[in-house]
Amino acid sequence: EVQLVQSGAEVKKPGESLKISCKGSGYSFASYWIAWVRQMPGKGLEWMGIIYPGDSDTRYSPSFQGQVTISADKSISTAYLQWNSLKASDTAMFYCARRGSSSEYFDYWGQGTLVTAPS
């Protein structure tokens, strides 16, 4: 069974760093792209970027380029989303999602990680 299991909720102060994770199982993790999607409170879905764990090829949305870092460690089947300096406006739910085998839709999703950075 394909599963993406994300790390737990985080409460951080603005200015702090943070790295959240997404561990895949039940499939060949290195062979499928993993995306990160933001959902701000009460709002819609925003694609942040995507990584191919096999060679760490990464693409970012222009809206998030320079604001976050996406990485992966295929040896432990885990993808990461990282901030160097959180802002209050980073408060949101973050989902990882597996890209489908044939195209850029998302067939499996993690359960989400809530990041709170109160001002």
Place this chain on the structure above:
Amino acid sequence: DIQMTQSPSTLSASVGDRVTITCRASQSISTWLAWYQQKPGRAPNLLIYKASSLESGVPSRFSGSGSGTEFTLTISSLQPDDSATYYCQQYNSYPLTFGGGTKVEI
């Protein structure tokens, strides 16, 4: 960036009703469109890909159609479990973009 516009933003319907949600793209995306269902507190769930292909395990009352810039998601007979927010997503080009969502109330 390709803008995706969904309508309506909210709709209220009764069990057994036929429901249609529209998604328009700001430029042609061929059939590179997916639909997701999201229930409160849960991750999105893939319903439809390539505009009209039903994901495995999704009830057959869900269907998708369209190409180019205009797409629809139809629920043929609304069920209580279909109460959720529905999103379209284009994957014609980066950055991938989602519509703003349609909340379906029963």
